[in-house]
Amino acid sequence: MGDTQALDIARLGAQGDGVADTPSGPVFVPYALSGERVQADVHGERARLIAVMTPSPDRIAPVCRHFTHCGGCAVQHLRSHAYLAWKREMVIAAFASRGIDAPVAPVASVGLGARRRAAFSARRTGRSVVLGFHEAKGVEIVDLQECPVTASAIVRVLPGLRRLVEPLMSRRAPGRVIVTLAANGLDVAVEDVPGDPPPDVREFLAREATALGLARLTLAGDTLYQATVPAVRFGTANVVLPARSFLQAAPVAEAEMVRLVTQAVVGAKRVADLFCGMGTFTFPLAQSASVLAVDGDKQAIAALQNAAKRTPGLKPIEVKVRDLFREPLSARELQGFDAAVFDPPRAGAATQAQSLVDSPINVVVAVSCNPATLARDARILIDGGFKLERVTPIDQFLYSAHVEAVAILRRA
Numbered sequence: 001m002g003d004t005q006a007l008d009i010a011r012l013g014a015q016g017d018g019v020a021d022t023p024s025g026p027v028f029v030p031y032a033l034s035g036e037r038v039q040a041d042v043h044g045e046r047a048r049l050i051a052v053m054t055p056s057p058d059r060i061a062p063v064c065r066h067f068t069h070c071g072g073c074a075v076q077h078l079r080s081h082a083y084l085a086w087k088r089e090m091v092i093a094a095f096a097s098r099g100i101d102a103p104v105a106p107v108a109s110v111g112l113g114a115r116r117r118a119a120f121s122a123r124r125t126g127r128s129v130v131l132g133f134h135e136a137k138g139v140e141i142v143d144l145q146e147c148p149v150t151a152s153a154i155v156r157v158l159p160g161l162r163r164l165v166e167p168l169m170s171r172r173a174p175g176r177v178i179v180t181l182a183a184n185g186l187d188v189a190v191e192d193v194p195g196d197p198p199p200d201v202r203e204f205l206a207r208e209a210t211a212l213g214l215a216r217l218t219l220a221g222d223t224l225y226q227a228t229v230p231a232v233r234f235g236t237a238n239v240v241l242p243a244r245s246f247l248q249a250a251p252v253a254e255a256e257m258v259r260l261v262t263q264a265v266v267g268a269k270r271v272a273d274l275f276c277g278m279g280t281f282t283f284p285l286a287q288s289a290s291v292l293a294v295d296g297d298k299q300a301i302a303a304l305q306n307a308a309k310r311t312p313g314l315k316p317i318e319v320k321v322r323d324l325f326r327e328p329l330s331a332r333e334l335q336g337f338d339a340a341v342f343d344p345p346r347a348g349a350a351t352q353a354q355s356l357v358d359s360p361i362n363v364v365v366a367v368s369c370n371p372a373t374l375a376r377d378a379r380i381l382i383d384g385g386f387k388l389e390r391v392t393p394i395d396q397f398l399y400s401a402h403v404e405a406v407a408i409l410r411r412a
């Protein structure tokens with residue numbers, strides 16, 4: 001037990017916790033809201049909410065029965081306008097911390113059921129399996145009965161997936177079950193499970209996959225069952241999904257990102273698409289510009305290249321497999337390009353941003369799921385002579401503390 005205190009919540013922190021400023025420093029109270037007076041059990045700078053004494057007018061009922069138990073969502077209990085303002089503020093603060101007074105647009109919102117990929121954890125308990133996300137506090141897995149942020153086609157198969165993965169799961173360590181709603185069905189990838197299943201288990205898995213109507217089932221990257229080749233559509237291209245490659249989490253967020261990227265580079269004849277993945281931006285860009293698409297994931301690049309060969313009516317697409325952290329595209333290699341798009345993992349693309357500064361490129365669109373590294377990379381570009389035109393936050397990760405953003409920079 002900690003120390004029970006009444007606290008006044010001053011703001012919502014970056015992880016979605018209510019923050020009370022006390023004489024001994026900030027205290028973080030999960031599920032408390034800005035402006036509320038709450039009773040909390042305080043342990044150092046963390047506290048457990050006991051009761052809301054004065055609720056915020058923006059407090060609403062959560063949409064999911066698992067909220068506060070499941071770690072998938074941090075903020076479901078806040079009215080939409082205040083929730084979106086919190087996400088926007090995170091982006092503004094990240095840029096401000098780099099000394100940038102950023103022109104940040106309103107957040108592009110994404111509705112319920114938009115998530116097309118979910119990475120669940122699963123563990124055997126007795127004769128059954130629990131399948132879901134990890135607890136908000138603690139290490140157990142919440143056995144999901146619903147998930148309003150995830151596509152209903154995924155949520156519907158959870159009971160069947162519990163049956164399917166049962167022979168693969170151990171009591172000791174959790175396995176992972178990554179479910180993707182492709183354009184033509186569900187692609188299920190099971191990872192981090194022990195051993196190679198014997199023939200009878202493989203037969204069982206194929207039978208259950210058929211019964212569930214899955215498009216494909218892979219185990220540690222190997223295809224165990226395939227009814228149809230799972231594919232996604234980028235622009236006019238159908239790209240066959242590699243088992244493990246990156247895919248934007250929500251198609252409506254992706255569509256907004258594509259719109260912002262393609263509009264920013266209108267008129268460009270040659271575009272470099274860096275950290276291109278399977279071609280989310282490459283194919284829409286290639287409708288009007290030739291594109292150099294670069295990524296470190298061999299499978300993603302192969303999928304992109306195969307789709308490019310099959311898709312008529314596109315400008316030329318050249319591809320490279322390359323580790324852009326160790327070997328960013330150099331200013332020399334960027335000669336002749338009018339624009340660049342980069343969409344790195346959370347670590348950002350500092351060295352790549354520096355060589356963009358040294359290149360003749362006039363327009364850079366930076367896409368990121370981490371406002372902190374996005375702001376750092378924007379600072380490099382701004383110091384190198386670019387002007388930040390606009391940053392658009394996109395609520396791709398509904399109810400979590402994450403936010404996607406697209407920044408457009410042009411040479412001043």
Ligand SMILES: C[S@@+](CC[C@H](N)C(=O)[O-])C[C@H]1O[C@@H](n2cnc3c(N)ncnc32)[C@H](O)[C@@H]1O
Nearest residue numbers: 275276277280295296297323324325343344345
């Ligand atoms: C956020 S994803 C974006 C992918 C793509 N632009 C999209 O929208 O689907 C980041 C991409 O960076 C790639 N990546 C990660 N580390 C890399 C590295 N060191 N060099 C090159 N690419 C890398 C991943 O393979 C992944 O495709």
